[in-house]
Amino acid sequence: MNAKKQINEAAAYKPYSWQTVLEFRAMWVVLALGIVLPFLVSKPLATEIMIYALFALAFNLLLGHTGMISFGHAGYLGVGSYAGAMVVFYGGVGVWVSLLAAMAGGALVAVIVALLAVKRKGAYFAMISLAIAQMLYFLALSPFKRWTEGEDSLKLPPLSVDFPIHLNLSDQMQLYYFVFVIVALAVLAQWRLLNSPFGHALKGIRENEDRIRACGFNITRIKFLSIIYSGLFSGLAGGLLAIYLGAASVTTLFWMTSGVVVMQTVLGGTHTFMGPFIGTMVFLYLRNNISNYTDRWEMWVGAMFMALILLFPEGLWGTVMQKIGERRRPSAS
Amino acid sequence: MLLQTKGVCKYFGGLKAVDQVDFSIEQGKLKSIIGPNGAGKTTFFNLVSGLYKPTHGQVTFQGKDVSHASMNQRSQLGITKTYQITSIFPRLSVFENVRLSAQSRVSMFNSWRKAYSYSALNNRTMEILEHVGLADQQGRTASELSHGEKRYLEIGIALATEPTILLLDEPTAGMSPAETVEATHLIRKLSNELKLTIILIEHDISVVMGISDEVMVLHEGKKLAEDTPEKISANETVQNVYLGKGAEPCSR
Amino acid sequence: MELSWEIILMQVIMGLALGAIYVLLASGLSIIFGLLDVLNFAHGTFYMLGAYATFVAISLCGNFWVGIIAAVIIVSLIGALFEMTLLKRLYGTDQIYPLLMCFGLSIFLPDIIKMIFGLVGKVVDYPSLLQGATFVDNLILPKYRIFLVVLMAVVLLALYLFMKKTSIGMIIRAATRDRLMVNCLGINVSRVWTVGFMLGVGLAALAGAVAAPMVQTIPNMGDEMTIEAFVVVVIGGLGSLGGAALGGLILGQVVSFVSLLAPDWSNVSIFLTMALILVLRPRGLFGEEGRD
Numbered sequence: 001m002n003a004k005k006q007i008n009e010a011a012a013y014k015p016y017s018w019q020t021v022l023e024f025r026a027m028w029v030v031l032a033l034g035i036v037l038p039f040l041v042s043k044p045l046a047t048e049i050m051i052y053a054l055f056a057l058a059f060n061l062l063l064g065h066t067g068m069i070s071f072g073h074a075g076y077l078g079v080g081s082y083a084g085a086m087v088v089f090y091g092g093v094g095v096w097v098s099l100l101a102a103m104a105g106g107a108l109v110a111v112i113v114a115l116l117a118v119k120r121k122g123a124y125f126a127m128i129s130l131a132i133a134q135m136l137y138f139l140a141l142s143p144f145k146r147w148t149e150g151e152d153s154l155k156l157p158p159l160s161v162d163f164p165i166h167l168n169l170s171d172q173m174q175l176y177y178f179v180f181v182i183v184a185l186a187v188l189a190q191w192r193l194l195n196s197p198f199g200h201a202l203k204g205i206r207e208n209e210d211r212i213r214a215c216g217f218n219i220t221r222i223k224f225l226s227i228i229y230s231g232l233f234s235g236l237a238g239g240l241l242a243i244y245l246g247a248a249s250v251t252t253l254f255w256m257t258s259g260v261v262v263m264q265t266v267l268g269g270t271h272t273f274m275g276p277f278i279g280t281m282v283f284l285y286l287r288n289n290i291s292n293y294t295d296r297w298e299m300w301v302g303a304m305f306m307a308l309i310l311l312f313p314e315g316l317w318g319t320v321m322q323k324i325g326e327r328r329r330p331s332a333s
Numbered sequence: 334m335l336l337q338t339k340g341v342c343k344y345f346g347g348l349k350a351v352d353q354v355d356f357s358i359e360q361g362k363l364k365s366i367i368g369p370n371g372a373g374k375t376t377f378f379n380l381v382s383g384l385y386k387p388t389h390g391q392v393t394f395q396g397k398d399v400s401h402a403s404m405n406q407r408s409q410l411g412i413t414k415t416y417q418i419t420s421i422f423p424r425l426s427v428f429e430n431v432r433l434s435a436q437s438r439v440s441m442f443n444s445w446r447k448a449y450s451y452s453a454l455n456n457r458t459m460e461i462l463e464h465v466g467l468a469d470q471q472g473r474t475a476s477e478l479s480h481g482e483k484r485y486l487e488i489g490i491a492l493a494t495e496p497t498i499l500l501l502d503e504p505t506a507g508m509s510p511a512e513t514v515e516a517t518h519l520i521r522k523l524s525n526e527l528k529l530t531i532i533l534i535e536h537d538i539s540v541v542m543g544i545s546d547e548v549m550v551l552h553e554g555k556k557l558a559e560d561t562p563e564k565i566s567a568n569e570t571v572q573n574v575y576l577g578k579g580a581e582p583c584s585r
Numbered sequence: 586m587e588l589s590w591e592i593i594l595m596q597v598i599m600g601l602a603l604g605a606i607y608v609l610l611a612s613g614l615s616i617i618f619g620l621l622d623v624l625n626f627a628h629g630t631f632y633m634l635g636a637y638a639t640f641v642a643i644s645l646c647g648n649f650w651v652g653i654i655a656a657v658i659i660v661s662l663i664g665a666l667f668e669m670t671l672l673k674r675l676y677g678t679d680q681i682y683p684l685l686m687c688f689g690l691s692i693f694l695p696d697i698i699k700m701i702f703g704l705v706g707k708v709v710d711y712p713s714l715l716q717g718a719t720f721v722d723n724l725i726l727p728k729y730r731i732f733l734v735v736l737m738a739v740v741l742l743a744l745y746l747f748m749k750k751t752s753i754g755m756i757i758r759a760a761t762r763d764r765l766m767v768n769c770l771g772i773n774v775s776r777v778w779t780v781g782f783m784l785g786v787g788l789a790a791l792a793g794a795v796a797a798p799m800v801q802t803i804p805n806m807g808d809e810m811t812i813e814a815f816v817v818v819v820i821g822g823l824g825s826l827g828g829a830a831l832g833g834l835i836l837g838q839v840v841s842f843v844s845l846l847a848p849d850w851s852n853v854s855i856f857l858t859m860a861l862i863l864v865l866r867p868r869g870l871f872g873e874e875g876r877d
Binding site: 015016017192193195196197198199200201203204207208210211212213214215216217218219221222225229271329 | 382404405408409413414416420421422423424425426428429432433434436437438439440441442443444445446447448449451455472474477490493494
C-alpha cells in the first residue's frame with residue numbers, strides 16, 4: 001500500500017479517479033457473472049436480464065451521463081425491434097443484418113427526437129420524447145397494421161447463425177450466450193465511449209452545462225450525437241429482444257417500457273456506469289419472484305420506487321459508491 | 334487594438350443596463366472595469382463574452398465583428414470568461430476540470446480514443462494547475478476544495494481554453510482580505526508570465542489599483558472615466574460615485 | 586361520406602367538449618409546473634381518481650352535482666397529502682426526483698384502484714338535467730357537451746380572476762416568475778406550494794369527474810391522459826394558462842375531425858400536431874424565451 005502510494009505521488013498525474021477504477025472492476029465482475037448467470041436463474045430470465053441491461057445502459061447514456069430526462073426510450077427499443085424483425089420477415093435476411101437494421105431503426109427515431117427536442121431541457125425533453133414514442137406506438141398499432149400485424153405481433157421463424165460459428169437460436173442456452181456476447185461487447189463499447197473525449201464532454205454537460213458551453217463546446221451537437229448513440233444501443237437491444245421473443249410486439253413500444261427502464265436505471269444508480277445493469281438484474285429478478293406470490297406487482301413496485309427516491313436517490317450501486325467515498329475521504333486528505 | 338466595443342448598448346425592456354460604451358484593450362494589457370453595484374459591469378462583460386448580444390453597437394475582436402457570435406463561438410476564437418459565482422464541474426476531479434476545458438480545443442466528438450491518452454493535453458493541464466497553485470490538489474474532487482481554491486480552479490478552467498483574452502468577473506468575490514491580496518498578485522503574474530490580455534471586473538476599487546494598466550469606471554450603464562489607476566484615483570467624479578455622493582455625479 | 590355543414594358543426598361541438606377536458610387537465614399541469622417546477626407524471630392518475638371519486642360519491646348520495654364537488658375536494662386533499670408527505674422533501678434536489686416521485690405514484694395508485702374496484706369499468710350516468718340533446722332548427726346539440734364547454738369557460742374565468750385578484754393567486758403568479766423572490770418576501774412559501782399543487786390536482790380531478798359519464802371509468806384511464814396533457818402543454822407552452830387553453834382546444838378539434846375522417850389516425854394525429862407545432866414554433870404557441 002505504501003509503495004503504491006509513493007508511485008502515485010511520483011507520477012506527474014493520475015487521471016483515473018477511484019470511482020473509474022472501481023466501476024471498471026465492477027464491470028468485469030458483472031460480465032463474469034454473466035457467464036454463469038443461466039445456471040443461477042432460468043435461461044429466459046437470464047436472457048431477458050442481458051437485453052434489458054443493455055437497454056438500461058443505453059438509456060443512462062442520456063439520463064445519467066448527459067443529464068437529459070428521456071421518457072421515450074420505448075420508441076428506440078420498439079422501432080429497433082420492428083426494424084430487426086421486419087427485415088427478417090419481409091426481406092428474409094440473416095440475424096446479423098437484422099441486428100444492424102435494428103440499430104439503424106433505433107438511430108432513426110433518435111434523429112427525429114433530437115431534431116425536435118435537442119435544444120429543450122428537463123421536463124420539456126421528457127414530454128416530447130414520451131410523446132414521440134407514444135406516437136410510434138399508435139402508428140404500429142393501427143395505421144401501419146398492415147406491416148406490423150398490430151396487436152398480433154410480427155412473428156419470426158426459428159433463427160440460427162452460421163457465422164462465425166453455427167448457433168441454433170431456438171435453443172435457450174445457445175440463444176443466451178449469443179445474446180450475452182453481443183451485450184458484453186456493447187457494454188465494453190459504451191465503456192470506451194464514456195471514457196473518450198466525447199464521453200468526458202457528456203459528463204461536463206451533466207455537471208455544468210453553462211460552463212462547458214463557455215469552454216467552447218458545442219452543446220447542441222454533442223447532445224445530438226449522444227441521443228443517436230443512445231438510440232443505436234437501444235435499437236440493438238430491441239433487435240435482440242425480437243430474436244429472444246421470436247416476435248416484434250407493440251407492447252415494446254408502449255410507454256410503460258420507457259417507465260420500466262427508468263425504474264431499473266434509477267434503482268441501480270444513474271450517476272454510475274454499472275448501476276443500470278445492476279438495477280436491471282435486481283428489478284427483473286424481483287419481478288419474477290414477487291409475481292409468484294402476488295398479482296399486485298405494480299402496487300409493490302410503485303411503492304418501493306417511491307421509497308427508493310426518498311431514501312436512496314443514488315440507487316443501489318450509487319449508494320455503495322457513495323459510502324465508499326465517505327470512508328475514503330478522511331484518509332485521502 | 335485587440336478588442337474594441339463601439340457604442341454598445343444593452344436594454345432589458347426599458348432598463349438601459351449598458352448605454353453607449355466605447356471600450357478598447359491592447360494586446361497584453363490588464364484593464365479593469367469598476368463601478369458600484371448595478372453599474373452595468375456584468376452586463377457589459379457578458380456583451381463581450383457573448384452571453385448577451387448588444388441591442389445596439391458593435392464588438393470587434395482582432396478586427397472582426399463578433400457582435401452576433403455565440404458564447405461558444407467566441408470561446409473558440411479566444412475570448413473566455415470566468416464566473417462571478419463559482420462555476421466548476423463539482424463531481425469531477427480538479428485535474429479533469431481543467432483537462433476537460435483544454436480538451437475543447439482538441440476534440441469534442443472523438444468517441445473511441447481514450448480521453449487521457451492525449452499527453453499534450455495532460456501536460457498542459459499540469460502546467461496550468463502549477464500556474465494557479467493547485468498542482469498538489471489534482472486528484473481531489475472539485476466540490477471538496479475550499480472557496481479560495483475553487484476560485485483558482487475557476488481561473489484554471491478558463492486558462493485551459495488558451496484564451497487570447499481572459500475575462501475575470503470579480504475573481505476575488507467571497508475571499509478574505511489576505512486571500513484577495515494573494516489572488517490579485519496571481520492575476521498580475523498570469524498577465525506577465527503568459528502574456529495574457531485580461532479584463533477584470535471589480536466593485537472594490539482598491540483591489541484593482543495596484544495591478545491594472547488602465548481602469549474604466551462605469552456608472553448607471555454609462556462610461557464615467559477611463560484612465561490609468563493613478564489618474565482614476567485622483568478623479569473627482571469617480572470619488573463622488575464611490576463616496577456615495579454619486580447619485581448625480583455631474584452636479585458639482 | 587358527405588360532409589354537410591351540420592356534421593361539421595356537430596364535430597366542432599364534440600371537439601370543443603373534448604377540448605374542454607384537455608383544457609381543465611392541462612391548466613392544472615401547467616400551474617403545478619409553473620409554480621413548483623415539478624412535471625406531474627401522476628396528473629392522469631388524479632384525473633382517474635376524480636372519475637372514481639365521482640362514482641363513489643354519486644353511489645352514496647345519488648346526486649351528480651354533489652358527487653362532482655365531493656370528488657374534487659377529496660382528490661385535492663389526497664393531492665395535498667401526497668405533496669406534504671412525499672413530494673415536499675424533494676424540492677431543491679435535481680428536477681428529476683420530484684418527477685420520478687410522481688411517476689412512482691402513477692404506477693402505485695391505479696393498482697390500488699384495481700384492487701378495490703376491480704378491472705371492470707364503472708358507469709357514471711349523465712345527470713338527468715343534461716341528458717339528451719336540444720334542437721335548434723335541425724341541429725342536434727348534445728346538452729352535456731354544451732355544459733362542458735360552458736364549464737370550461739367558467740373555470741378559466743374563475744382561474745383568471747383567482748390569479749389576478751386574490752392575494753394567494755398573486756403570490757402564485759409571482760412565485761411562478763421568480764420563486765427566490767417570494768421566499769424573500771417572508772411568505773410561508775411552503776403553504777403556497779401545497780395550495781398550488783392542490784389547485785392543479787383539483788383541476789385534474791374535475792376533468793376526470795366531468796369526463797366520467799362520457800368515457801369508461803377504468804383504473805388505467807389516466808395513463809393516456811397524462812401523455813395527452815403533456816402534448817397540450819408542449820403545444821401551448823408550459824407554465825402559461827392561455828397556452829394550455831389554446832392547446833387544449835386545438836387538440837380537441839384535431840382529434841374530433843380526424844376521428845371522423847380517418848379513425849385509424851386519431852391517436853397519432855395528437856402527436857403529429859405536436860410535432861408540427863414544434864417545427865413551426867419550437868417554444869410552443871405561448872412559450873417564453875428562456876423558460877425551458
